Amino acid sequence: MSIATLSATPPPPSSRAARRTGRLFALTGAFVGVVYGYDTGSISGALVFLSRDFHLTEVEKGLVNSILVCGSIVGALIGGKLADALGRKAAMLIVAGSYAVFVALSALAPNVVVLDLVRFLLGVAIGISIVAAPLYVAESTPARIRGASVAAYQVATVAGIVITYFVNWGLSGGGHWRWMLGLSALPAALVLIPLLRLPDTPRWYVLKGRTERAVEVMAMTDPDVDPRAEVAAVSAALAEESGGSARSLLRKPYARAAFFVVGLGFFCQITGINAVTYYSPQIFEEMGFTGDGQNFLLPSFVQLASLAATVLAILVIDRLGRRVVLLCGIGTMVMMLAVLTAVFGTGELSGATTWIGFGAILLFTAAFNFGFGSLIWVYASEAFPAQLRSTGASVMLTADLVANLLIAQFFPSLMAWAGAARTFAGLAALALAALVFASATAPETKGRQLEEIQGYWRNGGRWPVAPEPREVSPGPLSPTGPAGCAERGA
Known part of the structure; x- marks a missing residue:
């Protein structure tokens, strides 16, 4: 219907x-x-x-x-x-x-x-x-x-x-x-x-052709819109989204955007955040903290700091800009991993050294949630047109999970084989590579419309420069009318 x-x-x-x-x-x-x-x-x-x-x-x-x-x-x-x-x-x-x-x-x-x-x-x-x-x-x-x-x-x-x-x-x-x-x-x-x-979502009801039910649910959930007009807009958007495929991501003009999103997803996890999430009691034990109770309590405060960092990122992302927040987060991760490498490289850990290590773990985890954790889905949703948006997000998620798999499987073995200092030195090198990658590829999209952002990727990773206005003599055939505007816009 x-x-x-x-x-x-x-x-x-x-x-x-x-x-x-x-x-x-x-x-x-x-x-x-x-x-x-x-x-x-x-x-x-x-x-x-x-x-x-x-x-x-x-x-x-x-x-x-x-x-x-x-x-x-x-x-x-x-x-x-x-x-x-x-x-x-x-x-x-x-x-x-x-x-x-x-x-x-x-x-x-x-x-x-x-x-x-x-x-x-x-x-x-x-x-x-x-x-x-x-x-x-x-x-x-x-x-x-x-x-x-x-x-x-x-x-x-x-x-x-x-x-x-x-x-x-x-x-x-x-x-x-x-x-x-x-x-x-x-x-x-x-x-x-x-x-x-x-109920299910209005968008899914439209997807299945149940537009009358979609109108009912839209009226039930959003009092600020005309439900029939909004469902019509959803139908138009769904028609736009048809035809997206993973193969499209390998071709111009979106191959560069796909490279950025996949790289961001991979670096998000390969830099070691889930090593802390999965193995923090063992890391703190290696750091010199003794007793199961202490090793379990300290990660709780680490995650509280992460929660605060996530909330802070949400508050400032539209003020400072995506790129600034992302690079600040990754840069802090690099520094904290370098500190951890030095801490574990001292040999016997005790006293102030252990607490320096704890502070580095806390700031590393908070920095991840401030930068990578808060920005990755934003960039994934902004990089592609409507018909490729879900496909691009899925590809990014796959890269993220593959890197997560590598960390989950090999981190404890690396700690046992290479030692904590060399393991964290390797993570620091990967985080530095992530910083270089993000600096070279991440655009600043604050305040940009989705169409502008897609123009950035179509233009080879550069913001299109608006042409200078042309001086014309007034007259009935002047290009300052609608036809002239359309020509300049093209």
């Missing part, structure tokens, strides 16, 4: 009720983000104790982490198609239900083989959620709060990591790794309740 043949728009609910529904979408997505963050970070504490129970080697420790990332790659590859075929809401229900089941099974695992299998399946759910949750939030919240809602999902993910470290600290005294892994099963199950009550 076309928009033109729709019956009269149904009477919208009150503005207060519509705003409440829009916020419920955002809060539900954010809650899924908290669970995702918790499940990502919970292994950092559990690994210390399950390694003792299962007698794991360094390679097996890496596999416990990397198997989750392998699943995430699979989930990310199928997440978009799943969300399109079954719906954004159905994908979110699959994610929440899978979280609850696989988290509980991981806590009950009798051996490392079963644990790895369950964590792979949990990784698939995480990969789907990385694609589906931001999509669900962005497409179902009013434009007035859409940016804040998507940002809230990112903040919620970091908040989930913060929570997991405090939980790990509280449970570390008894070595309760099964509880560390399994506690998020209950909130994951509870999030199914609001999800079952909510």
